[in-house]
Amino acid sequence: MVAFRSTDTSGRTTGLLLRCILYSLLALGLIIVDKRYDHLGKIRRFLSVVAYPVQVAVASPFEGWDWFRESVSSRETLRADKAKLEAELRLANFRLQRYEALEAETQRLRALRENTAGVANRFIVGNIMDLDIDAFRERVLVDKGARDGVFVGQAVLDAGGVFGQVSRVEELTSEVILVSDAAHAIPVQINRNGLRTIAVGTGDMTRLKLPYLSTSADVVAGDLLVTSGLGGGFPAGYPVGTIAEVKRDPAQSLAEVEVRPAAALDRSREVMFVWLKTAEAQSTAAPGPSAASPSAPGPAAPSTSASPPQHPGTPKK
């Protein structure tokens, strides 16, 4: 038996039922007001600032341990890391040269078509806080908030591709819903043939699915999925994932398509918040977008102009 040592053994707690009803009504009222109206934003922000120290206090030992391990790592490890990073940087620079030329060209083509949908304009980097918000939803907390200009619905990328979007903004932090959350959907396009559809999360960080493709749709395993930029939330042309598996059941009208996300959803520590160019800013900036990239003047090979950057997709059947 667990020892309760309390001397408070009076049979009744006065008005327990009354207080229970009172608090429950208060909670119900909060739920309704929070759901129906948006008046609680300020209260929520204030409370989240109060909660921030707790969140930092919990996250810091784990981050501190990482820092400690890094700072005592040996000279050899550091040298090896440095060599590896330099090699990666060199490779990335090679790729970038081509990318800048392509981007300049894309900008010009877009300007011709007056199509300003989804061109990324500005980035800031945020660190994912080492916290589990909810075991059943794929959300993470990032240390950038309203103070940094983050807004709800903003696209979030990581080094590999599309990470998610901002679902809630507090003063100092924001909550990002991952592309793999079961409640998340993102407009995408198959890079090989431009087929547009919607990628929906599954609640599993390693899988997305495309539930709205018919069995006759031209999609094969290995196809690269990129954002289509439709709907305006996400910049166009960023990788979302690669098709892992296509199941076609002739009895069904829709194919079951599984996608492996491109972003390292379970491993990323840093993510980028993206601001899209607005139509006006785009039209003024359109003539000289390549000004920032003098290293890559002139158009790239003509054959690359129609299709976005390289993709690992298999050729058409």
Place this chain on the structure above:
Amino acid sequence: MALSALGALALAVMPLPTAVDAFRPDFLVLVVFYWSIESPRAGGLALAFAAGLALDVIRGVVLGEHALAVTLMAAWATHLRLRLRVFSVLSQSLTIFALLTGYQFVLFWVDGATGNPVTTFSRWLAPIIGALIWPLLAGALSRLHDR
């Protein structure tokens, strides 16, 4: 009391590997139950309500959801407390299991009513784990309380 609640709040958001994450018991709720049974006048339903609100803010769900669930179940625990104190460990754990299941049910209901249901079965694991660690947690808390 406030310290134990803060500690439990920290445990509730502490990072765990994803594989173990679904098995995390609702520490804060268990601590609230403990105080509801041990000395309902110290924290009472106000503590329960505040703890629930803290969970709402940290988890980013609709305000009042956890507050409602914790308040209702803490009231029930307070109502049962005289009986609970003389129960055997097994009966106590079973009662806590019932309370935690009720807690999850209220959350489930509010989730559904506000339009973002979580339908994975793993959410019903937490009451089982919670009931299993209850003797340990209550023992530890009463040690600390005795100091």
